[in-house]
Amino acid sequence: MAQITLSDLAHSYVHNGAETGDFALKTLNHVWQDGGAYALLGPSGCGKTTLLNIISGLITPSRGRVLFDGVDMTESPAEKRNIAQVFQFPVVYDTMTVRENLAFPLKNRGLARAAIQARVALIAEMMGLGDILDRKARGLPADAKQKISLARGMVRESVNAILFDEPLTVIDPQLKWELRTQLKSLHRELRHTMIYVTHDQVEALTFADTVVMMHEGRVLQTGTPESLFETPAHTFVGHFIGSPGMNFLEAKIEGSRGVINGQCFPLGASYRTASGFTQIGIRPEYIQFSADEGLPVVVKHVEDVGRRRIVHAELANSPISVSVPEGQFFDNTMARVRFMPDKINIFVDDWRVQGEAL
Amino acid sequence: MAKVQNNRAWLLVLPVLALVAFSAVIPLMTVVNYAFNDTFGNNQFFWNGLGWFEEMVRSERLHAALGRQMVFTGTILAIEVPLGIFVALNMPKKGFWASLCLVLMALPLLIPFNVVGTIWQIFCRIDIGLLGRAMTALGVDYNYTNDPLDAWVTLIIMDVWHWTSLVALLCYAGLQSIPNAYYQAARIDQASRWDIFRYIELPKMSGVLLIAVLLRFIDSFMIYTEPFVVTGGGPGNSTTFLSIDLVKMAIGQFDLGPAAAFSLMYFLVILLISWVFYTVMVARDAGETR
Numbered sequence: 001m002a003q004i005t006l007s008d009l010a011h012s013y014v015h016n017g018a019e020t021g022d023f024a025l026k027t028l029n030h031v032w033q034d035g036g037a038y039a040l041l042g043p044s045g046c047g048k049t050t051l052l053n054i055i056s057g058l059i060t061p062s063r064g065r066v067l068f069d070g071v072d073m074t075e076s077p078a079e080k081r082n083i084a085q086v087f088q089f090p091v092v093y094d095t096m097t098v099r100e101n102l103a104f105p106l107k108n109r110g111l112a113r114a115a116i117q118a119r120v121a122l123i124a125e126m127m128g129l130g131d132i133l134d135r136k137a138r139g140l141p142a143d144a145k146q147k148i149s150l151a152r153g154m155v156r157e158s159v160n161a162i163l164f165d166e167p168l169t170v171i172d173p174q175l176k177w178e179l180r181t182q183l184k185s186l187h188r189e190l191r192h193t194m195i196y197v198t199h200d201q202v203e204a205l206t207f208a209d210t211v212v213m214m215h216e217g218r219v220l221q222t223g224t225p226e227s228l229f230e231t232p233a234h235t236f237v238g239h240f241i242g243s244p245g246m247n248f249l250e251a252k253i254e255g256s257r258g259v260i261n262g263q264c265f266p267l268g269a270s271y272r273t274a275s276g277f278t279q280i281g282i283r284p285e286y287i288q289f290s291a292d293e294g295l296p297v298v299v300k301h302v303e304d305v306g307r308r309r310i311v312h313a314e315l316a317n318s319p320i321s322v323s324v325p326e327g328q329f330f331d332n333t334m335a336r337v338r339f340m341p342d343k344i345n346i347f348v349d350d351w352r353v354q355g356e357a358l
Numbered sequence: 359m360a361k362v363q364n365n366r367a368w369l370l371v372l373p374v375l376a377l378v379a380f381s382a383v384i385p386l387m388t389v390v391n392y393a394f395n396d397t398f399g400n401n402q403f404f405w406n407g408l409g410w411f412e413e414m415v416r417s418e419r420l421h422a423a424l425g426r427q428m429v430f431t432g433t434i435l436a437i438e439v440p441l442g443i444f445v446a447l448n449m450p451k452k453g454f455w456a457s458l459c460l461v462l463m464a465l466p467l468l469i470p471f472n473v474v475g476t477i478w479q480i481f482c483r484i485d486i487g488l489l490g491r492a493m494t495a496l497g498v499d500y501n502y503t504n505d506p507l508d509a510w511v512t513l514i515i516m517d518v519w520h521w522t523s524l525v526a527l528l529c530y531a532g533l534q535s536i537p538n539a540y541y542q543a544a545r546i547d548q549a550s551r552w553d554i555f556r557y558i559e560l561p562k563m564s565g566v567l568l569i570a571v572l573l574r575f576i577d578s579f580m581i582y583t584e585p586f587v588v589t590g591g592g593p594g595n596s597t598t599f600l601s602i603d604l605v606k607m608a609i610g611q612f613d614l615g616p617a618a619a620f621s622l623m624y625f626l627v628i629l630l631i632s633w634v635f636y637t638v639m640v641a642r643d644a645g646e647t648r
Binding site: 053056058077078079083084085087088089091093094095096104105108109138149152 | 546557
């Protein structure tokens with residue numbers, strides 16, 4: 001168990017990328033607290049896996065340092081770091097039985113036979129592999145194989161951290177939910193530091209206490225799932241999180257008032273006038289339709305997604321989506337929207353600015 | 359939609375049947391004819407039943423040739439398979455050197471068999487051959503034309519030179535298809551180099567390896583041209599393998615009856631062994647995807 005510190009880390013896959021600025025991972029400082037459950041969230045190709053492989057030692061970063069409890073581990077190889085990692089696609093040793101697969105990392109570290117047996121039995125039980133322990137891994141279905149990979153990641157007791165690289169990609173949706181819940185409860189029991197890479201916001205938000213949001217090799221925001229939802233630090237975070245994502249509308253800000261197309265609306269805080277491209281960001285969940293109050297919109301179409309309806313509309317020629325909860329009245333006569341003032345975020349040149357409380 | 363059974367569809371197979379009949383079945387039938395009949399010329403045949411087969415099964419000469427054949431095939435498999443794996447493991451994975459290796463290794467496979475024989479025949483001659491002269495100069499008593507052991511060593515080295523590439527290239531293809539995550543996982547599990555080979559690389563390339571062994575088995579079991587060019591089966595009969603013996607019998611001595619019986623049994627043995635290989639491979643693949 002250890003606290004993992006990344007200090008001024010950057011990585012480029014290109015030979016002389018450091019000079020040309022061709023970075024897969026841009027300069028990054030981060031501390032992974034011991035025992036935390038983290039999600040590394042971002043679209044494909046944003047550098048999540050690179051970051052993970054740097055932590056586990058499969059990649060040596062071009063720049064910066066990796067510290068485990070303050071000890072510099074930047075140059076030490078994966079074998080020496082005492083890290084467990086689970087990959088996107090199942091990695092099992094085909095010719096071994098499930099039991100031998102789970103015991104393998106322990107055997108290689110010279111644990112006593114009895115200790116290995118006890119640990120394997122415990123983890124197999126937790127992962128629901130008890131019934132197939134003596135089957136050959138070859139020939140098992142993909143989800144069982146991935147369970148083996150997950151269990152092999154979890155089997156070592158004293159690891160510094162367990163890294164998951166989109167481990168549920170090959171799993172069916174139903175089982176996915178089940179396994180995620182299992183991982184979560186394993187985390188509560190074992191208290192290992194877990195870092196979970198995913199591009200699926202639901203996975204990230206349900207698994208993690210802290211979400212690290214990445215985009216184009218940069219960490220945009222680190223925080224609780226709630227803070228990413230309520231106060232995204234960057235417009236991309238607002239877009240990415242939520243379904244549909246946050247609405248962004250170009251607006252003028254005058255103190256505690258916003259102005260779109262000459263129409264005013266109140267904000268939850270007061271802002272100094274800033275130079276740059278100014279937008280307001282408001283979640284579809286925090287917009288209400290009204291017959292006579294607020295800004296005029298043109299409704300384009302309505303999408304029924306079960307427990308709520310998503311209304312796609314246009315406000316001053318910009319698209320806007322509004323979430324209407326089940327049971328709330330809505331019809332075509334309601335051509336105006338009201339924003340909940342506390343829930344409005346202000347972005348200047350894509351970055352969120354903090355207002356002063358009123 | 360229910361499948362419609364229409365047995366007239368079998369008619370579509372007729373052209374292929376006709377083609378195979380003319381190219382393989384009918385020529386084979388002449389061999390069958392000779393195997394079960396005796397003739398004193400004039401195209402007059404006398405029924406001989408299993409006579410030739412009995413003679414061949416009891417033939418000391420055939421036993422000796424079969425023994426030599428098995429030793430030869432066993433030896434080259436025992437050398438080429440491990441060597442091929444070893445070469446494949448040590449080939450560069452990508453880039454210029456990988457391409458260069460692939461081209462260089464493919465070269466021996468592209469040379470016609472009799473040319474391979476000629477190359478080694480000349481290369482090993484003690485009067486003008488580079489290797490033969492060098493050995494003699496070094497004081498080694500080497501002469502493949504009159505020492506059976508030297509002849510064997512020469513043929514085995516020639517076959518290894520000619521065919522190890524095939525095994526290596528197939529294994530290389532098998533190795534290339536292993537996702538990087540396996541190696542990364544092995545590092546994280548602290549697997550040793552031997553463990554990686556034993557538990558990842560060998561199981562993952564066992565499929566292509568089986569094909570390599572099958573191909574090398576069939577080919578070497580039927581080997582004719584190269585040893586014929588280099589040693590002609592000699593000295594004495596020491597390198598007379600099955601095919602060479604068969605040709606000697608059929609064309610040298612014109613014993614067409616025994617030779618025909620011999621070739622039919624030869625054919626059936628190879629067919630049987632290939633079938634066993636095939637069954638093993640299919641069963642293995644079924645186990646994989648179950």
